[in-house]
Amino acid sequence: MGEVNRRDFLSTLGVSVGTALSATAGAALPVVGVAHAQEKPKGNIPDTPFKIGHMTFFSGPAAVLGEPMYRGQLLASEEINAQGGLLGKRKIEVLKADENAGTDANVKELRRLKLSEKIDFFCGITSSGNTPALGPVAEELKLLTIFVDGCTDLLFDKAVPNPHYIFRVTNMQSADGVTAAVAAAQTWPKAKKIAHIHPDYSYGRNAFDHWTITFKKLMPQAENVSEGWPKLGTTDFSSHITKAIASKPDLLATSVWGGDYVAFYKQALRYGMFSKMKVASMIAFGVAPHAIGKDHPEGIIAGVHSNYHFTYPAGDRWPYNKTFVEKYNKRFNEYPNFQAEGGYTATYLLKSAIERANKLAGGWPEDDAIIAMLEGLMMAAPAGYVYIRPDNHQGYKDAVTGFSKNVAEYPFPVLDPDRIITIPIRNITAPPGWPKGEPTSTYTWIDKTWPKVKA
Amino acid sequence: MDFLLIHLLNSLLFASVLFLTAGGLSLIYGVMRIVNLAHGNLYAFGAYVTAWAIGGVLAGAPTPLLYLLLPAGAVAAALLGAALEPTLLRPFYKRAEEYQLLVTFGLLMILEDLMRLLWGPYPLSASALWENSGSVTISGNPYPNYNLVVIAIGLVAAVFLWAFVYKTKFGVVLRATSQDMRMASALGIDVNRVYVQAFTLGCFMAGLGGAMIVPRDSAVLGMGVDALVLAFIVVVIGGLGSLEGALAGALIVGVVRELGITFFAEIELAVLYLIAVLVLLARPAGLFGRP
Numbered sequence: 001m002g003e004v005n006r007r008d009f010l011s012t013l014g015v016s017v018g019t020a021l022s023a024t025a026g027a028a029l030p031v032v033g034v035a036h037a038q039e040k041p042k043g044n045i046p047d048t049p050f051k052i053g054h055m056t057f058f059s060g061p062a063a064v065l066g067e068p069m070y071r072g073q074l075l076a077s078e079e080i081n082a083q084g085g086l087l088g089k090r091k092i093e094v095l096k097a098d099e100n101a102g103t104d105a106n107v108k109e110l111r112r113l114k115l116s117e118k119i120d121f122f123c124g125i126t127s128s129g130n131t132p133a134l135g136p137v138a139e140e141l142k143l144l145t146i147f148v149d150g151c152t153d154l155l156f157d158k159a160v161p162n163p164h165y166i167f168r169v170t171n172m173q174s175a176d177g178v179t180a181a182v183a184a185a186q187t188w189p190k191a192k193k194i195a196h197i198h199p200d201y202s203y204g205r206n207a208f209d210h211w212t213i214t215f216k217k218l219m220p221q222a223e224n225v226s227e228g229w230p231k232l233g234t235t236d237f238s239s240h241i242t243k244a245i246a247s248k249p250d251l252l253a254t255s256v257w258g259g260d261y262v263a264f265y266k267q268a269l270r271y272g273m274f275s276k277m278k279v280a281s282m283i284a285f286g287v288a289p290h291a292i293g294k295d296h297p298e299g300i301i302a303g304v305h306s307n308y309h310f311t312y313p314a315g316d317r318w319p320y321n322k323t324f325v326e327k328y329n330k331r332f333n334e335y336p337n338f339q340a341e342g343g344y345t346a347t348y349l350l351k352s353a354i355e356r357a358n359k360l361a362g363g364w365p366e367d368d369a370i371i372a373m374l375e376g377l378m379m380a381a382p383a384g385y386v387y388i389r390p391d392n393h394q395g396y397k398d399a400v401t402g403f404s405k406n407v408a409e410y411p412f413p414v415l416d417p418d419r420i421i422t423i424p425i426r427n428i429t430a431p432p433g434w435p436k437g438e439p440t441s442t443y444t445w446i447d448k449t450w451p452k453v454k455a
Numbered sequence: 456m457d458f459l460l461i462h463l464l465n466s467l468l469f470a471s472v473l474f475l476t477a478g479g480l481s482l483i484y485g486v487m488r489i490v491n492l493a494h495g496n497l498y499a500f501g502a503y504v505t506a507w508a509i510g511g512v513l514a515g516a517p518t519p520l521l522y523l524l525l526p527a528g529a530v531a532a533a534l535l536g537a538a539l540e541p542t543l544l545r546p547f548y549k550r551a552e553e554y555q556l557l558v559t560f561g562l563l564m565i566l567e568d569l570m571r572l573l574w575g576p577y578p579l580s581a582s583a584l585w586e587n588s589g590s591v592t593i594s595g596n597p598y599p600n601y602n603l604v605v606i607a608i609g610l611v612a613a614v615f616l617w618a619f620v621y622k623t624k625f626g627v628v629l630r631a632t633s634q635d636m637r638m639a640s641a642l643g644i645d646v647n648r649v650y651v652q653a654f655t656l657g658c659f660m661a662g663l664g665g666a667m668i669v670p671r672d673s674a675v676l677g678m679g680v681d682a683l684v685l686a687f688i689v690v691v692i693g694g695l696g697s698l699e700g701a702l703a704g705a706l707i708v709g710v711v712r713e714l715g716i717t718f719f720a721e722i723e724l725a726v727l728y729l730i731a732v733l734v735l736l737a738r739p740a741g742l743f744g745r746p
Contacts, residue, residue, distance in 0.1 A: 059571065059676050243717050267599070271599065
């Protein structure tokens with residue numbers, strides 16, 4: 001590999017900044033949108049309710065990030081039921097379960113939902129600590145599942161390397177660390193000293209690893225000068241903030257999320273942290289938008305888990321988003337986060353797969369037929385095109401992040417509409433067939449295939 | 456070196472809150488020989504009440520008024536304690552310790568659900584006090600004024616408690632009951648009254664700890680169990696039943712945690728347990744414990 005200039009390499013990655021809608025190769029594939037008109041189903045369809053078990057955080061600091069995925073699924077279900085239900089007959093019933101109960105209790109609850117409540121489909125999950133435990137159990141129970149989040153690469157790299165019943169709709173976790181790092185490298189190319197604060201569990205470790213490998217390639221002059229690993233769910237960051245400031249970094253990278261992030265930024269403000277360094281976060285604006293106050297500093301990279309912010313794609317250019325945001329706001333009197341979009345899209349992916357399977361064979365399709373239709377499905381969702389890769393059952397959509405900004409239209413900060421950053425997902429994730437790697441396939445793929453740019 | 460003082464203040468801040476929770480736990484054990492597993496949830500209860508009072512009911516009131524209302528959580532936790540001891544705990548003093556553990560563990564779960572019922576599943580914040588208090592500059596770096604207030608309250612509470620236990624008649628009675636309940640009773644001390652007073656005082660301390668920290672952290676479900684675990688580390692180090700031990704343990708844990716985060720980030724969570732292990736190996740009853 002010859003020497004490459006940073007700016008040239010970023011442009012080969014297709015990183016675009018601004019209001020333009022990024023182009024995707026997907027337009028050639030057969031694409032259906034959410035909420036499209038339904039053809040008349042073939043054959044006899046039973047009218048028994050279709051039961052969905054939905055597990056996410058309904059309590060605790062994680063609820064401000066996780067609970068909206070339930071609302072997204074509820075909204076989609078209500079829309080589908082208003083048209084008579086799935087295939088015009090089966091009304092959707094959504095049963096709630098609180099992910100805050102802890103991983104062991106969640107596994108038991110999943111079994112109970114399948115064995116006692118006889119759910120047809122399982123959905124939800126926020127934490128990366130939970131999908132690697134629940135995934136194998138869903139496979140064992142032969143329970144059709146679309147995880148909305150819990151997006152650790154570990155799930156399909158190691159825990160369930162050959163998934164049959166389980167899928168996942170939001171972007172893979174490694175994309176998050178890479179997106180934040182690419183955005184930071186493009187925005188602050190002169191940064192040398194990097195401090196880190198990440199929650200000490202699989203998500204935080206993953207964000208740190210992928211940021212670091214990306215910076216090794218894009219910012220060879222930079223080094224990590226400080227690390228802080230607070231416990232997930234902690235609301236006291238005094239010491240981590242002091243340590244980061246004391247290391248006098250140019251840039252802080254952080255993947256603290258949910259209610260933890262709200263406490264973090266409020267504390268960091270009083271320690272004067274934001275005036276001493278640039279800040280790039282993977283997931284600051286992943287929470288329900290109203291959870292962040294107008295006191296939040298402007299101009300930081302305020303990630304949305306590389307998935308979705310309700311202000312993008314904006315206006316009439318992508319009606320799927322406009323109508324979704326309007327309906328969600330009307331129904332719940334708040335704005336959706338990326339989880340709400342994930343829950344909504346997961347429901348419509350399921351609906352689309354069921355309809356395709358029905359068109360081929362008639363009647364209510366077997367799970368295997370639905371699975372075959374989900375594999376390789378591409379759909380126009382509020383966030384853009386989402387593609388379910390057949391080999392690993394993982395959803396892929398172009399990554400998005402941006403800069404925090406207060407605007408007059410909303411009582412909370414949003415992503416600066418003039419500086420949205422998008423990256424085609426194929427350029428930042430390992431392709432199909434890439435060998436499973438350590439710590440993740442994307443990590444080894446970046447390490448082996450990306451050039452190191454000239455400093 | 457610019458940050459030495461800030462690190463020290465961070466340690467004292469953590470120690471102040473820890474001393475209040477662990478001190479209450481230790482006081483109750485010292486007098487009543489009960490390990491109150493629900494103690495952390497009295498801390499959480501104090502946090503919720505204060506968050507509710509200054510973040511909800513009186514949101515937007517002037518800052519000095521909010522400061523005056525800060526102890527609301529401590530008073531509420533004390534009242535709850537005064538009601539719980541005679542009704543729930545007293546019938547179990549004559550039974551084996553396992554029963555007391557079961558009862559207080561049940562109480563822990565009931566209180567957790569009660570708080571969820573009263574204040575809902577989401578974090579309850581009272582951040583106005585934190586935000587309005589501003590920052591002071593320490594060797595060129597801003598430091599939150601509110602932290603200094605918490606440290607001051609912690610110090611005052613420690614002095615007050617010491618005076619209370621060692622300089623008042625009630626303190627003499629308390630210590631006498633703690634040393635030999637039967638003898639104290641034979642000398643005409645109303646042991647039931649001492650018990651309810653000690654339990655109330657312990658709950659007041661826990662509630663005060665929660666109330667002080669809530670403007671910075673917000674009240675969340677599960678905070679009680681986290682606080683309980685930390686309080687246990689402190690009393691294991693300091694010695695269960697000893698107030699001096701709780702103070703020393705809180706200071707040790709505060710400093711070790713700050714050092715751990717700063718120099719051993721990778722094992723931040725393990726550092727506190729390692730210290731507890733070392734102390735247990737060297738002095739199984741804790742630094743100030745009665746073997």
